[in-house]
Amino acid sequence: MGCYPTNVKIMMTLDETDRRILTHLQRDASMAFDGLGQAVNLSRNACWRRIKALEAAGVISKRVAVLDPQSVGLGLMVFIMIRTNAHAPDWLEQFRNATRTIPEVLGVYRMSGDLDYLIRARVADMGDYDRLYQRLIHRVPLSDVSASFVMEEIKDTTELPL
Template sequence: MHTIDETDRRILSHLQHDASISLDALGEAVHLSRNACWRRIKALESAGVISSRVTLLDPDSLGLGLMVFMMIRTSAHAPDWLEMFKKATRAMPEVLGVYRMTGDLDYLIRARVADMADYDRLYQALIRRVPLSDVSASFVMEQIKDTHELPL
């Protein structure tokens, strides 16, 4: 495990907010030289603290205005079924997240689609690939908060 000091936390906070920040601007913000920032970022990447750098896109601009949460229940809990489920959901670009849950649900899927017809295509594709006991869906009416920034 990599020990994170206060300077690392400041660097990570700035990078979470804007990964495209220049090393010069980052160094100025955290009171380090450009090279010291670069060395710390490389160490954080090597340690796996920084797992990737991405560009976040606006789904509405891309015609993906409907977010859906699919609640999945299954009567199959064998390892081969789970592998089939993982393979199917990982191959579907509309599926943004898949979570194995405790409680009444077995799995929760978060997906982005264009509209209800697009959701139906996703649903039909999923049930063709994997046997499921029950699928219900909730559609997001208003997104109040959605962030990828972890509390530091």
């Protein structure tokens, strides 16, 4: 493994036990190795070794706590749809830098079709969204920006189907 550059992920074939471990960790990353091992029929040490291998291969990229947005004052989710006439590499770098440094921005996606970019953000309220919008348009020129506000979250998960 030492001969690979650090930015290259090593491809790993997942077996059924790896998939069960990952399913459990996606639901509760704080699960103790003893309990996780018991759930997937492995010893604590074998479970630990598999998790370390999954981390080394980049399958597990990080472990986080998922917060309730309402509890931290960020009850409004907004999808910001952007169309632009600028497609030069320097504009894209400016856009990337702007969106990566705005904490309310949770996800930014370059899209196919009529829409160029989609931003997913969390804000407290409409006034907070306006402040986010103002920061964004001051940092990067945009030709068309529209927003849709989530009225009800029917399903929102980080769990990948394995």
